[in-house]
Amino acid sequence: xxxxxxxxxxxxxxxxxxxxxxxxxxxxxxxxxxxxxxxxxxxxxxxxxxxxxxxxxxxxxxxxxxxxxxxxxxxxxxxxxxxxxxxxxxxxxxxxxxxxxxxxxxxxxxxxxxxxxxxxxxxxxxxxxxxxxxxxxxxxxxxxxxxxxxxxxxxxxxxxxxxxxxxxxxxxxxxxxxxxxxxxxxxxxxxxxxxxxxxxxxxxxxxxxxxxxxxxxxxxxxxxxxxxxxxxxxxxxxxxxxxxxxxxxxxxxxxxxxxxxxxxxxxxxxxxxxxxxxxxxxxxxxxxxxxxxxxxxxxxxxxxxxxxxxxxxxxxxxxxxxxxxxxxxxxxxxxxxxxxxxxxxxxxxxxxxxxxxx
Amino acid sequence: xxxxxxxxxxxxxxxxxxxxxxxxxxxxxxxxxxxxxxxxxxxxxxxxxxxxxxxxxxxxxxxxxxxxxxxxxxxxxxxxxxxxxxxxxxxxxxxxxxxxxxxxxxxxxxxxxxxxxxxxxxxxxxxxxxxxxxxxxxxxxxxxxxxxxxxxxxxxxxxxxxxxxxxxxxxxxxxxxxxxxxxxxxxxxxxxxxxxxxxxxxxxxxxxxxxxxxxxxxxxxxxxxxxxxxxxxxxxxxxxxxxxxxxxxxxxxxxxxxxxxxxxxxxxxxxxxxxxxxxxxxxxxxxxxxxxxxxxxxxxxxxx
Numbered sequence: 001x002x003x004x005x006x007x008x009x010x011x012x013x014x015x016x017x018x019x020x021x022x023x024x025x026x027x028x029x030x031x032x033x034x035x036x037x038x039x040x041x042x043x044x045x046x047x048x049x050x051x052x053x054x055x056x057x058x059x060x061x062x063x064x065x066x067x068x069x070x071x072x073x074x075x076x077x078x079x080x081x082x083x084x085x086x087x088x089x090x091x092x093x094x095x096x097x098x099x100x101x102x103x104x105x106x107x108x109x110x111x112x113x114x115x116x117x118x119x120x121x122x123x124x125x126x127x128x129x130x131x132x133x134x135x136x137x138x139x140x141x142x143x144x145x146x147x148x149x150x151x152x153x154x155x156x157x158x159x160x161x162x163x164x165x166x167x168x169x170x171x172x173x174x175x176x177x178x179x180x181x182x183x184x185x186x187x188x189x190x191x192x193x194x195x196x197x198x199x200x201x202x203x204x205x206x207x208x209x210x211x212x213x214x215x216x217x218x219x220x221x222x223x224x225x226x227x228x229x230x231x232x233x234x235x236x237x238x239x240x241x242x243x244x245x246x247x248x249x250x251x252x253x254x255x256x257x258x259x260x261x262x263x264x265x266x267x268x269x270x271x272x273x274x275x276x277x278x279x280x281x282x283x284x285x286x287x288x289x290x291x292x293x294x295x296x297x298x299x300x301x302x303x304x305x306x307x308x309x310x311x312x313x314x315x316x317x318x319x320x321x322x323x324x325x326x327x328x329x330x331x332x333x334x335x336x337x338x339x340x341x342x343x344x345x346x347x348x349x350x351x352x353x354x355x356x357x358x
Numbered sequence: 359x360x361x362x363x364x365x366x367x368x369x370x371x372x373x374x375x376x377x378x379x380x381x382x383x384x385x386x387x388x389x390x391x392x393x394x395x396x397x398x399x400x401x402x403x404x405x406x407x408x409x410x411x412x413x414x415x416x417x418x419x420x421x422x423x424x425x426x427x428x429x430x431x432x433x434x435x436x437x438x439x440x441x442x443x444x445x446x447x448x449x450x451x452x453x454x455x456x457x458x459x460x461x462x463x464x465x466x467x468x469x470x471x472x473x474x475x476x477x478x479x480x481x482x483x484x485x486x487x488x489x490x491x492x493x494x495x496x497x498x499x500x501x502x503x504x505x506x507x508x509x510x511x512x513x514x515x516x517x518x519x520x521x522x523x524x525x526x527x528x529x530x531x532x533x534x535x536x537x538x539x540x541x542x543x544x545x546x547x548x549x550x551x552x553x554x555x556x557x558x559x560x561x562x563x564x565x566x567x568x569x570x571x572x573x574x575x576x577x578x579x580x581x582x583x584x585x586x587x588x589x590x591x592x593x594x595x596x597x598x599x600x601x602x603x604x605x606x607x608x609x610x611x612x613x614x615x616x617x618x619x620x621x622x623x624x625x626x627x628x629x630x631x632x633x634x635x636x637x638x639x640x641x642x643x644x645x646x647x648x649x650x651x652x653x654x655x656x657x658x659x660x661x662x
Contacts (some may be wrong), residue, residue, distance in 0.1 A: 085638065127647055127650045128646050130592065131449070136643045137584045138639055139636060139640050142635050142636035143640060150633075224636065266457065269457070315473060316469060317469075320465060323466050323467030323469065325461050326463070326464070327458070328455065330440050330458040334444055337451060
């Protein structure tokens, strides 16, 4: 009843091609952004900012990056954490070694460096695909983390490669409280998500999807496979790289190479599987789900064990969490391969028809 | 020179252990087209089950049999609850489902059997063979040799099984084309259960040998990561490929670990150990650039 597009006529191409063609969506988005930029900073506590909201936005960005590569361009990657590491270390080094480098530019350059490395490791995708490529991206995962540990120059000669991010100063203002960092991350993520949305619905995105659906056919009808695949790797790694830089600067403060483990790559992969492969919105929903699930289970599992009067220790709880993660992945792949984003789409579809069933 | 051969032989023998894990991947891929990332977790689960049964008082032989049945049940459950529901989905989705399965097993196994590191004694001592040490001056562990022997027997047995038995023929038919196999009356579900059972058995053997060598612990799951470069080098569908790939990876990573760091150290300074973590991957990656289907893989022809 409230979600209906009847009566909203498009009279120009611009209006017809906008990102959110339905007025209710536009209003909803404005409200959502207003809440995120104005409402949340007023009410959220310090804990929420630093433990939930900031990591959520950063992981959503990384998931967005992987989703561009895996969801839109169809190249499965298990090395996204490594590209985050490249972004983090590159941003750190640009700050460290270039006098007067603005922090936002070094985030950007961190992303660009990650994009370069991404292209390098994307080269095999021109020859191999599918599982072979997934294994090849593991090479990136192990090699990059190893390099960061072994070349002391990259971490300014710190022991075991730990870096401590510099202060975030933009136009003379230092972003030090969680609230300020949240706003900074939110701003960057909103801009990049918008850019991604525009990218995937434009020329580039269409060629990605053509390659994903069938690369040989795409090649036959004239898509340039090499350029398409490599731009996918570049853009995806760029997003992961910026996410990595934010991860180091706005979330943890100090990071070590081993933090960017295969485990983290899998976590990001799970985000896009659960959220929705090939969906911008899905990256955000998936990140929220994967991050909130442990918080939720931490509360739920001890409660359940008390009710059933089963003694459960910490180790068992973490094992059960791992199990639940695994089971959820399988569940989603079987029941809803398009993830939570698809459920949202179905809900919108139903709302459009409501109260009539057809 | 003697040092070189010692490393080479040690590498080759540890490569045999990699092949053993890689074999589990190849079996499932050959017979169902599923790339089972959970093989490493299955190795861990199998080894834990053996140790767990022994802690409950079972002798080794009984524990082995029990663990085999546990793996069999596990394989059947996987087929029943996961794979059967994902028939006709893209191979990459199936692959991601096995990543989910990996996490499930990695949580489930220690939940049942406990996660402390335990030793596993299967009655073979890990000490150099004296006669070889005396005559050639090369250290070759008895344990490694026995492990290689077991792996060799297993591979021969499986190759014969695939080639000459009815079930083996059915397995190959299913791998070629699920639907065609179904339509000529091959029971797909039973075949998949058998394949997962066999993969469980291979995981059990690998788990026994790895567990006896390094202790039964969570790190066993990483054997899968060791086996992946072996697979891409050898080709996903080839049993001999898994063996040859394992030997190449095992030997080259040990040689790289010994000979590359000093070179890098003289160029950059600092410590460059731990090359064996990534060297197999980069080696396999470079190899793939020249021969995308692996050493023994089948050449794939794309049709629109």
